[in-house]
Amino acid sequence: MSDINHQTYHARLEQIQRIAQHHSLQITTITPIAYQELGPCPYNNFIYKHELSQPPSSTSFHPPNPYTTSPPDRTTTTYILRMSNPLAMGINPHASRIENELAAMSLARQGLESHRPGLGSLIPRIHTFCSKPTHPDDLPWTLMEYKSGVPLDEFFPSQWDSIKKSTIEQVADILAGLRNCPLPLGITYGGLALSSTDGRIISAEMTTTNGGPWPTYEALLKARLRHELHDADSSPIINGWRSNGNGIRDRLDSLIDKFPSLTFFRTLIPESSSTVT
Structure with missing residues (x-):
């Protein structure tokens, strides 16, 4: 086992503090998600749950664009920060993972919503992001909506058949919606x-x-x-x-x-x- 993921742990915490200061976020608790100090390979992303002492102000984030949204209300104090790991295995270093993710999530949300109104809410809202950090050694990141839940593979096996059937129907709905994603003109393979x-x-x-x-x-x-x-x-x-x-x-x-x-x-x-x- 290697500590390759933990070697930059404190540098990431310092970056989080800079992000919080820039966006006037009063963070009280930072919790790593699905993280272990020792592991066999680099993580694809570093994910942190942020809890704030008070909701973000109206000036915390830039005005929404087609790929970001303002927080849904003035009471939300829990958010997720995803930081892309440049050492992730099998990743093209010349591609912008943050921009690819933002674009894909936007298209997925449109496809799901057009298939069944309300289904698009499954895709977490992005509130702000940085795909090209200027500070040395900073990682690209997105700040997004926090959604609670449990992994499907942990929930599904122990359920009654009726609940399994309902779950499968919901998954089928999601897949159908994703197939309806509206691709902009000029989009090819990649x-x-x-x-x-x-x-x-x-x-x-x-x-x-x-x-x-x-x-x-x-x-x-x-x-x-x-x-x-x-x-x-x-x-x-x-x-x-x-x-x-x-x-x-x-x-x-x-x-x-x-x-x-x-x-x-x-x-x-x-x-x-x-x-x-």
Whole structure:
């Protein structure tokens, strides 16, 4: 087990204090969520529950834009802060995870709400964010609505059949709503970002695969295979599948070059596939 996640713990707390000061938030309690000091790998995000001594003032956050909202009332004192970890495994360092998340959450909220009014409230509201910190070593972050609950896999197994049926129907509703997400014109395959000129949602590099956006789903899958080989290159054990002169790497490269003409790969490509983000 490693302390890789805890090495910057105090630096993150200092950043939280700067965020609180900038937005005039009177934080009384900071609670890490799903956090252990020792772990086998870096966390994707560092998540903190903030409890305030008083609700944010009307000037605490910037005026709402299409991707953020003001707190719903003047009584809410609990919020969630998510900080992106740049050391997370398998992450494209050139993609903006914060902007991708904001855009995806906005589209998901629209899709759910259009499918069934009120369903969009499942998506936490974003109150403010910073995708490009200027302070050295600060992490990108979002401050969002706190939602209580329990993980579905912990709740579901012990329930009566009638409750399980109702739960499955609710999950089906959510999936149907997500399939209705309205994609803006010009969005292709890959990630999402916010335009620096007018703030609209645009195509961008993918957060979990190097490169993008891509014009076709085939191109995305091919890039994903190359991404996995790149990870293998950095492994001292696998050594990019080049060890012992066994020709495995040459065959893998040839296989990817022939993609998607091979029959096997064509089974991975649906006739009508949705944009992947």
